[in-house]
Amino acid sequence: MAVIRDVMAAFELFQPTSVADAQKLLEQHGPDAWVLAGGLDSFDWLKDRIKKPKAVVDLSGIEEIRGVRASGNNGSDGIEIGAMTTLTEVVNHPIIKQKYDLLAQAAEVVASPQIRNQGTIGGNVSQDTRCWYYRSGWPCYRAGGNICYADTPEGRNREHAILHADRCVAVNPSDSAPALIALDAKFVIRTRKGERVVDAENYFIGPDIDITRLHILQPGDLLTAIRIPSTWAGAQFYFEKIRDRNVWDFPLMNVASAMVMSGENSDKTIDRIRIAVNGAAARPLRLKTVEDAVLGKPRNAATGEMAGRVAVQGAVPLQFNAYKIPLMRNLVKRAIVRQGAGVEDAAWAS
């Protein structure tokens, strides 16, 4: 149990200046190593003495994984964002704002300006869950134990999962993750065997696959960059985050969508769409069934209603989070409808 605050347990600090050196250190220390990016998730764990790594590898001195690089003419072939790029840099980058504004919108609602100045895109997608039982050091499944304290009749589970729970009901807290999934981003990982590139949606895993991690990084692996292809550049984007406080809070749920319409005026239909939500499960969910259901349909309230209903199929509420089902239904509906069809069409429904 965490009783000592603000005094970290001793560890060996490494500050490599290249990815190669960082990876060598991570391989050398294996499960005993801790990757430090912006430090905003890390220092919670370390100061609470819940996690006590023997070695901390601080990535802040590695320039090669910092900044946004455009491919082609002004990013016409996509962009690559270094994992250590701060969220503020992501929000303010002109190409991102111009062509991939969905990511800028998502990054802009992460926590507070100070946190966005320090927090990185790599850290935002790789941060651990906010389940307070887990973060308080209770021996739950995610901590290697044999129980989920949140999924009990008396458990405080208002913020927890309604979909794909498997013993653990914690959710992924990232705001940028669903935006990156909607943009069909690729995550570049340096592993012992070389570089590995995975689709954004496959970077995240649920408790059914590994109950102790939210992503696929193994000890020794390092997320170095996020590539966004030009496929969805300039598409119609929608991002909405619902949180208890309108500043500096983790999402209860968020939704991100990228949509391309075809046809003329009133005959316009949805030609291509990618939509993802986070806060509903242990991993951000790409809603493939919703995408399939709305393809070729007009963007109107009926399509939005239908999409919302499809999105929550299979949802199982816990004791205190049944509200998340209408929340998700409405968010998906708004993501479909609000993109040009008018706010009133996407009014909240219980």
Add this chain to the structure above:
Amino acid sequence: MGFLEWATSPWGQSVPIHIAWFLIWVAVIAGFLFFIVHATYLRYFAKPREFAGSISPAVAARIPDHVPRHSLVARLFHWIMAASMFVLLFTAFLPKVGVQFNWVTYHWIAGTVLTASILFHIIHASFFMDFWAIWPDRIDLRDAWRRTVRAAGKPEPPPDRFAKYPLENKLYHGAIIAAGLSAIITGVFMMFRVRTVFFPRDPYLFSDMTWGMMYVLHGLAGVGLIALIMVHVYFGLRPEKRPITKSMIFGWMSRDFYLQEHDPNRWVVETSSSSSASPSTSKGLEGRGLTDAG
């Protein structure tokens, strides 16, 4: 390095949470060591088998070419149990050694199949087979002593031929009962911690300590089963045991193997003549093998 993993419960109590996973490798290594030691012993040190007495030509003449050993129902049970056991072991331990997949659902479904098949087996063996055929008797213990003394090079009369099951087989069955029932009983309770179709989830069924002990027992039974199944497969593949393995596939063993290894008085085979004859006319024909053979 402890054998158990411990944690501090929310109430400050130190509770076990599961076994230390290195025990998986201990079980695997133990299984391989057994192969090496046993194979080496048989290859270089074991003396030729010798049994007391000989089977009379009259008795031998009554033995059919194909001696029925396992009924179709018994074989089906065995292979269903084997399949579910392999699924259980792989789904339990592969994720612990780095092969990650959605294992829990497969695990509890296989566990349900195993539980159902074991329940069937208990009823079938208790009421429709010779229940005592698989339990060691006095002759088994006497012969075990004789074999041990003879293996040490000291004089002792040769042992009798085996009944339906050799003592090793019976002891193995006993170990499987202990490990299997431990895993099944704890596993059924552990299903209260996950969502299944059987009962409402109730993680507070027991105290943290009791749950911890249950997970530990389940884990110990599981790693025990790794070694036991390895040994079982090893014997099933050994050349001198293949007639027994084949009998679990085809249901019968050859007359030659039967006469070489088994005592017709201890394992009575139903034949056209014996089925009509009174068991009391032959020494040891208590009739217990009659229902069991088919």
